[in-house]
Amino acid sequence: MPNVTTDFNDRTIEYEQLLSDFKALLKKNSLKFTIQREVILETLYNSDEHLTPESLHHLLQEKFPDLKTGIATVYRTLSLLEDSSMVTSLSFGAQGKKYELGAKNHHDHLICTECGNITEFVDEQIEDRQHFIAKELGFLMKDHSMQIYGICSNCQK
Amino acid sequence: MPNVTTDFNDRTIEYEQLLSDFKALLKKNSLKFTIQREVILETLYNSDEHLTPESLHHLLQEKFPDLKTGIATVYRTLSLLEDSSMVTSLSFGAQGKKYELGAKNHHDHLICTECGNITEFVDEQIEDRQHFIAKELGFLMKDHSMQIYGICSNCQK
DNA sequence: GTCGCTGCAAAGTCTTTGCAGAGAG
DNA sequence: CTCTCTGCAAAGACTTTGCAGCGAC
Numbered sequence: 001m002p003n004v005t006t007d008f009n010d011r012t013i014e015y016e017q018l019l020s021d022f023k024a025l026l027k028k029n030s031l032k033f034t035i036q037r038e039v040i041l042e043t044l045y046n047s048d049e050h051l052t053p054e055s056l057h058h059l060l061q062e063k064f065p066d067l068k069t070g071i072a073t074v075y076r077t078l079s080l081l082e083d084s085s086m087v088t089s090l091s092f093g094a095q096g097k098k099y100e101l102g103a104k105n106h107h108d109h110l111i112c113t114e115c116g117n118i119t120e121f122v123d124e125q126i127e128d129r130q131h132f133i134a135k136e137l138g139f140l141m142k143d144h145s146m147q148i149y150g151i152c153s154n155c156q157k
Numbered sequence: 158m159p160n161v162t163t164d165f166n167d168r169t170i171e172y173e174q175l176l177s178d179f180k181a182l183l184k185k186n187s188l189k190f191t192i193q194r195e196v197i198l199e200t201l202y203n204s205d206e207h208l209t210p211e212s213l214h215h216l217l218q219e220k221f222p223d224l225k226t227g228i229a230t231v232y233r234t235l236s237l238l239e240d241s242s243m244v245t246s247l248s249f250g251a252q253g254k255k256y257e258l259g260a261k262n263h264h265d266h267l268i269c270t271e272c273g274n275i276t277e278f279v280d281e282q283i284e285d286r287q288h289f290i291a292k293e294l295g296f297l298m299k300d301h302s303m304q305i306y307g308i309c310s311n312c313q314k
Numbered sequence: 315g316t317c318g319c320t321g322c323a324a325a326g327t328c329t330t331t332g333c334a335g336a337g338a339g
Numbered sequence: 340c341t342c343t344c345t346g347c348a349a350a351g352a353c354t355t356t357g358c359a360g361c362g363a364c
Binding site for chain 1: 267269270276278280282283286287290291294295296297298299300301302303304305306307308309310313
Binding site: 189190191210211228229232233236 | 328329330331337338339
């Protein structure tokens with residue numbers, strides 16, 4: 001199993017750590033560590049995108065064709081991981097949920113409505129403020145998404 | 158609750174204005190102004206909540222039982238309104254989308270991933286910061302959307 | 315060996331589509 | 340009149356569940 005970090009930033013944790021967290025979680029709940037659960041975690045870890053259950057299932061069929069992992073197992077494992085906060089799910093307005101590992105870093109998007117260019121950014125002040133607001137309103141904040149729409153400097157010319 | 162407010166009930170557009178916008182939109186696209194489309198717009202306007210297609214359909218059956226508006230028409234009209242940016246939709250999980258009129262005042266959303274409850278808020282500090290960031294990165298900001306996902310106080314119990 | 319896990323297929327949900335008659339322009 | 344809309348029901352898309360055998364512990 002590769003012991004690598006992604007090139008995102010220092011908030012990303014290593015796979016070995018993630019895997020042992022997962023095993024600890026399973027043990028604590030008298031659940032079993034199966035090869036299907038392992039490859040699902042690994043595939044989520046190695047993906048830079050938000051995955052739908054279907055796209056994750058597809059990836060598994062490509063990378064581990066011998067396992068013949070069923071879509072039902074993908075759904076069941078994602079629910080398990082989400083319930084234990086190891087992955088978060090987002091719905092972006094389209095149909096269905098998308099999942100990503102909670103261990104990855106977060107960023108927001110500036111989207112140019114003219115050329116479609118997307119700039120990523122993270123702003124600590126906004127991040128802090130979001131936590132504050134969630135707390136004020138009694139929410140246990142899990143994740144957030146923010147998009148700013150506008151016209152980029154190039155397109156303003 | 159310092160700078161956070163959930164007071165969002167001021168309408169930016171009156172219903173008459175909204176209705177004539179809707180009629181203009183229909184005319185422009187050679188579509189017809191039907192009683193079903195009207196009551197759907199009106200019901201959205203008079204609701205302070207985010208409505209699912211199903212809950213909107215329910216409201217229509219209560220308020221306009223004689224029309225017997227079908228659920229398919231609700232879906233079709235919501236799609237039409239969304240495509241033309243008169244309503245916006247939010248997704249909060251596997252249980253479908255919720256819709257609201259775009260004509261209402263700007264606000265952001267806190268979405269409970271357990272029960273789907275949506276709380277609205279406006280925070281000046283974040284609004285200001287978004288403008289600042291857009292400016293810093295050379296964007297002419299037009300709009301933005303922000304969703305915080307978490308677990309509401311009720312569901313934490 | 316026990317008991318949870320898995321794949322499969324069937325069953326649920328939610329949403330869209332085909333169609334023939336109704337109705338707006 | 341013409342051509343779009345509508346309600347209905349069937350079809351589709353997505354997700355969950357029941358079950359019998361498999362496999363981790």
